[in-house]
Amino acid sequence: YHLERNQVRLFRSRSDKAAGAVGEVYDGLAHPEVAAAIREEATLLAESIELVQGAGATFEAAEFLAGRQTPVFFGSALNSFGLLELLDNFVDAAPPPLPRAAIERTVAPTEARFTGFVFKIQANMDPAHRDRVAFLRICSGRFSEGMRLRHVRLGRDIQVAGALSFMAGSRELAAEAWPGDIIGLHNHGTIQIGDTFTEGEALKFTGVPHFAPEIFRRVILRDPLRNKALIKGLVQLSEEGATQVFRPLNSNQLILGAVGVLQFDVVAWRLKHEYGVEASFEPTAVVTARWLQPRDAGVLEKMKDRLQDNLALDGAEALTYLAPSRVNLELAIERWPECEFRATREH
Template sequence: MSLEQEVARRRTFAIISHPDAGKTTLTEKLLLFAGAIQIAGSVKARKAARHATSDWMEIEKQRGISVASSVMQMEYRDCVVNLLDTPGHKDFSEDTYRVLTAVDAALMVIDAANGVEAQTLRLLEVCRARNTPIITFINKMDREVRAPLDLIDELERTLGMDVAPFTWPLGMGKDFAGVYELREDRMRVFRAGEDRISGDEEVLQGLDNPEIAGRYPMQFETAHAEIDLVRDAAPPFDEAEFLAGRQTPVFFGSAINNFGVKEVLDALVDLAPPPGGRPAIQRRVEPTEPKFSGVVFKIQANMDPSHRDRVAFLRVCSGHFERGMRMKVSRNGKDIRPNNVVTFLSQRRELLEEAYAGDIIGIPNHGTLQLGDTLTEGETLQFTGLPFFAPELFQGVEVRDPLKTKQLRAGLEQLGEEGAIQVFRPLAGGTLLLGAVGQLQFEVVIHRLKTEYGCDARLEGTRYTMARWVTCDDERELKRFIDANAHRIAYDAVNAPAFLATMRAELKVAEEKWEKIKFHAMREHAGLMFASH
């Protein structure tokens, strides 16, 4: 196959949702339908040894939530599908934000009982900012949920985008009879409790089929009126509007019952775009360029605790990757030749011989690679758009056993590189500071320090409430500022200086006094700063 053909058959997407909308369950069922796994791990039965395939971390198994993004690759209908499952919890939104920079489409899962929830909106704003095409799956129709017309109306109002229903439910909860496929003009009958992929399903053709009305009189009457209304009022599906992120195709179903999952998988293959071009500071990079380039959008420590490993997740942006090829790290000009690059099915890994634009590959990494690093075959490129947000919460961290100080520093260094938490080293010395977007990040880090690094650490309060990274065009002026404010300066994982404040007024005073200094609420990789305040 040519490079163009290989790129054209790639589909790379992230699954996004509010916690408990059924995202991890849907992820598993997509893998099941694609034939990538044979049995679905029960997400609910936490006492069983079988946990969700995409949730591998010990704390995830205990709490029943996803706290780290995971990557899975599978083949379906001659397409190579790269699926990225993301944490739904708002405290881990930074990880999700970075994952969304690495995909070409998103699958949004909505709980039909709750509609559009806060975290869904936050993630959606990220997708909208990048014009990422979105496919919507309204889940849990086998329960008592909100009326489908209400859900569609809310989607349009809150998301600010047109909605194009591809399927429509007949009934809900105990009366859920199935879905009507509007484009194929047929009903697919729901059978509850089918927990295997059989392929034999009952289909009734035509909306006016007397068998539908005879078997499901109540559901049919309501659904018929709703479908007539939707056909008249909803705009037809427009591929250009979808690809621009202004219209979302909508599917109804029940992931736990495997119902509606295949239609979503087919839609991802048929509708989601193949890899597109990506902006670098130097130029725009097209996926079908012959030379390899890629960007590190995630680093995960201790995926295999027995080997203390760190894996850099890299999105291939152009060309063809081959095992053992020489790659240049644009940040420092260093060459690397990784021979043990892997592809993933969550924790299960396989050595990878080759990959193409759109694929996600894992490079075992011992501190060589950082979040945001661009790798090429020699050209100096820096892909943009991988931000770090200024933390909103701060805690000091100390080790209970002073003999374990080395483990604490090593653990925090790795977890900081990973982006699980932001670690600040005060210039004036003293306790290391942790910065987080959400409280749960602190709990996860303390848990991981203990289980993965054998280091029993404790958090202690700190007076700081905000941080701003500082830059200045005049290096001497920046040094003067740092020297004058040494007690408020701390360095992060990539040695970028930050100004720490106990209240907004202090930040305002510093900004007025030091006019040449720029204060940033967001840091891009390698010191590329933007977004003051």
């Protein structure tokens, strides 16, 4: 039942599961076909609709765009039932491309020159080729196949060949793309999340942070001869953003951080099947992490000397404080006022 349109879609089991191919649509609960189909459940449906309309909020586009309201849809992905309504409303409610803040200025989507930033990296999308794809969101301008772009972080101009567009599990070459579109760039280890690409302007888009993990585990490698492959796998998987790898300054241990326990099972499976590495994880004496931003080089050297048992480098070589307890972290912050202990780090 569509609350806003007062329409009922009746489910029909069919072999054609394409979106919108299942069920006929009728206006209102009083339609004879609806009454004949749901019979004794008609009263319950009417009462449920009345309850939702009375207790729920009316959809307001401004509230939705401000992030204070979320429309909810119920359906069956297995039977493609309700997907058409979801997609139609998604298109209607989604905003057009919006201005994007960079450190230097705000970029409008109507600008002619190309800008975009990488918000996701996925390793081994094609297991046969061990590829890595960087997903780039276009903020302004027009992308065309073969155009030259500046990789701002590296200060290097590149020719973009073979950019991809995606639809579900399929991929195809992206001949052109516009603001709001997402394209995939082949990544050979030089692209990181947060990287900006432009037609020459030095910009750095913001708002793509790393958050401090909440759960930490020590990495146990079954075969010591696979250590190089282990590090490669952990670093590449951490580039995707779901996990973060830390290398303590005073030991050869590897510590993996995540926001959920299941991520460790996912990493173990992917290490085994995508990198040929068998590894397990065990608890370690770390409860939280903070990225360090010392006031100057002198403070940094003092911290490295006095806090070496707690310091580590993350996958991007950023200095990190690994705290064995919340009390320990609070004491460190109190004792080192010349340094910021940050719970987030911009990519």
